Amino acid sequence: MKIYDTIIIGAGAAGLMAAAQLAHRKKSVLILDMGDKPARKIAVSGGGNCNFTNMRADYPRYFGKNPRFVMSALNQFSPNDMLNWVKRHNIKYIEKELGRFFCKDGADKIVQALIQDIKTVQIKYNTKVIDVDKTDNKFTVATDHGEFMATSIIVATGGISYPHLLVSDIGHKIAKKFGHKIEPVRPALCAIKTKSFDSCLAGISLNTETTVNKHKINDDLLFTHFGIGGPAIYRATLINPKEIIINFAPNTDVFELFKKAKQTNGKKSVVNIVGEIVPNKLAHFLCDDTRNIADLRDTELKQIANKINCFEINDGTATGFQSAEVMMGGISTDKISSKTMESGLCAGLYFVGECLDITGDLGGFNLQWAFSSGFVAGNNA
């Protein structure tokens, strides 16, 4: 049986970037993937335009037991390196918000460029990895299409969100088998279900300040038929989807505004005043009070103002892996070298990308992590 230098499990962002580095180093490489084509998550990323990096990628934008773990990999292959890679492959890109880069002509351009970089690498699709063993310094990878051998293994099996794209937790099983700890997993970067709002609000979008465990997120919120979504809420799920405080008018102290209106505009109805601060439908949902503002006591006005500046949600639940962009938790980084991505418990075994207990913020941070960690493992395996 042929013994490859490296077998990479997973042809996603991290696995393909690792393969490109190994190919550059003239190593013999086999990639095994259970799907029928590469990088299916890149293809759907960024609404089809792949938000491939973010210039602000640094450890404060990452979550997990030890976010600082990302620092070395991000230094070895930085957002600027990623942007230069995109330029080198003649991929047209746009910077949508400060530091957030997308493909101009679709996410497939990134996938094609990754494949172009690994022409010498063998890829076996529709091949599901079931187990990995190590004897006499050689790894044997068992799949549903037979066994393969290599002197090193890169586990790039991703997370378990978006199961219809074909995912598995084999990375966790392999890690556990070689003594690594697994941090509990949960869905993140997704909408949340809550009974706090009415489905008639679905479709309304507005800028909010969302507070979760003292973290403040300034971003857009979108009402859905079953709760709330949009970037503000997606990002809140990275921290705690259950307890969220929303300020629907982040630039207005609504109680102060009410007190002034009472003096200067006393005959105006309170709901009309609220309608000048937030979209009309939301105003009616938060305060359906048609009395003149002058007729309301300050305690009543304070209660209404609180609903606008400080709306508390205590029943939020993440919509689930079916629709979550990422999985939080995963293989503990404890016994893995941040400089090489190699296991400290099993020489020659590497872990990269989303299967690790590292999750990035919304905005290109997850793909940057996948590319950086893949790059590092590909230079060391």
Ligand SMILES: Cc1cc2nc3c(=O)[nH]c(=O)nc-3n(C[C@H](O)[C@H](O)[C@H](O)COP(=O)(O)OP(=O)(O)OC[C@H]3O[C@@H](n4cnc5c(N)ncnc54)[C@H](O)[C@@H]3O)c2cc1C
């Ligand atoms: C809808 C959506 C939009 C997103 N948009 C963005 C974005 O714009 N920017 C951003 O930064 N991030 C985005 N993400 C997150 C990002 O796509 C992922 O974090 C990233 O792709 C993870 O890369 P990876 O290589 O670790 O894993 P993956 O890309 O998931 O690759 C893992 C591969 O391993 C294979 N595999 C798994 N188990 C087995 C097995 N048993 N045998 C063989 N093969 C196996 C899978 O088939 C898969 O091909 C998005 C995610 C989703 C779902």
